[in-house]
Amino acid sequence: MSARTIAFIGLGVMGAPMAANLVRAGFDVVGYNRTAARTDALVAAGGRAAPSAAEAAEGADAVITMLPDSPDVESVVLGEGKVLDRMRPGSLLIDMSTIRPDVARALALAGAEAGVRVLDAPVSGGEQGAVEAKLSIMVGGEEDAFDAARPVLDALGATVVHVGPAGAGQTVKAANQLIVAGVIELVSEALVFLDAHGVDRGSAVRVLAGGLAGSAVLDRKAPSMLARDFDPGFRVDLHHKDLGIVTAAAREAGVAIPMGALAASLMASLRAQGFGDLDHSALLLQVERLSGREGETSN
Structure with a gap:
């Protein structure tokens, strides 16, 4: 070039x-x-x-x-x-x-x-x-x-x-954001689930990362979630915007995204509670609140 x-x-x-x-x-x-x-x-x-x-x-x-x-x-x-x-x-x-x-x-x-x-x-x-x-x-x-x-x-x-x-790059990015939101939500649920059963979550994450549950999201986000460090690498506000793109594009194409729609709803709720400036891994806070375990988790 x-x-x-x-x-x-x-x-x-x-x-x-x-x-x-x-x-x-x-x-x-x-x-x-x-x-x-x-x-x-x-x-x-x-x-x-x-x-x-x-x-x-x-x-x-x-x-x-x-x-x-x-x-x-x-x-x-x-x-x-x-x-x-x-x-x-x-x-x-x-x-x-x-x-x-x-x-x-x-x-x-x-x-x-x-x-x-x-x-x-x-x-x-x-x-x-x-x-x-x-x-x-x-x-x-x-x-x-x-x-x-x-x-x-x-x-x-x-x-x-x-x-x-033209437009294909943005369509693939929408799919990426759909997957990332869904995996962050599931990682959040898994961490709250493990904590509720008294399992050491750090050890659990290490073994999960080595199996089929392993992913880039788990590798990059779980450590900061365990440390309750939600300084933004990618803000809730932006992921909320991206999930709006996903849901609109899915509706236009007549495609069902039931798990994606739920992730979008949870992200929107987290944002409405005033957490828009936090990292999207703060979905953990939403799961803790829904589970009645707000502020109870430990590393």
Whole structure:
């Protein structure tokens, strides 16, 4: 890929380490974030700061957006002073946010009209994966655009897969969020169940991790759940939003997701109780409350 200059828009928990990894990979990275102070870390890592998203995109070979929700991406890319107007024909727009598949398809159509190649490339792996450049990246869009973007994506992830046309990346990400929410809920239930029977949960988790119940979710989330450390790697608010995408897409396709719908309801309830800023592993708190064991668990 000849692209060397990358505009990175959205330097939050995930975006900041991703942008820094691109600098380390040798790209010229120009960053923008609504909270200007968030560009400081990028500048310290060797990147540059732009005063607006549109100015960051000016002259860039590729623009990456990593924003909270569909309206945010639509506003930045298609809204007033839109990024798309500043991009040159043939350049790449890589949206790595988690948004609705239909919005991803609309962005691809708008990009085609402007001569810009668009990919939806949401990620999984959380903050740790972003820091370590070991994200799983599921990519929707044209094959030639994927091939052009591959060096950029390889600098950010360990598993990079083209999964289909525009919107397919977001559809796979929705499935990912469905699975993750369900497994976190079941891990939470298992921990409360074990505690109720007086079993040492640390020992139990070690042996469960070595069997069929083992998973990346168990490995990454159980230790912090046992320590009751819910500092966000991925916030309840964001997973609640993602499960809204899942349930809407399932309804549109006429697909039943009974366990997913329950997980979405439990996540929504946890958020309504004021825990939206905690890590999604705080579903443990919800199970404890439902079990009448709030504050009773131990390591």
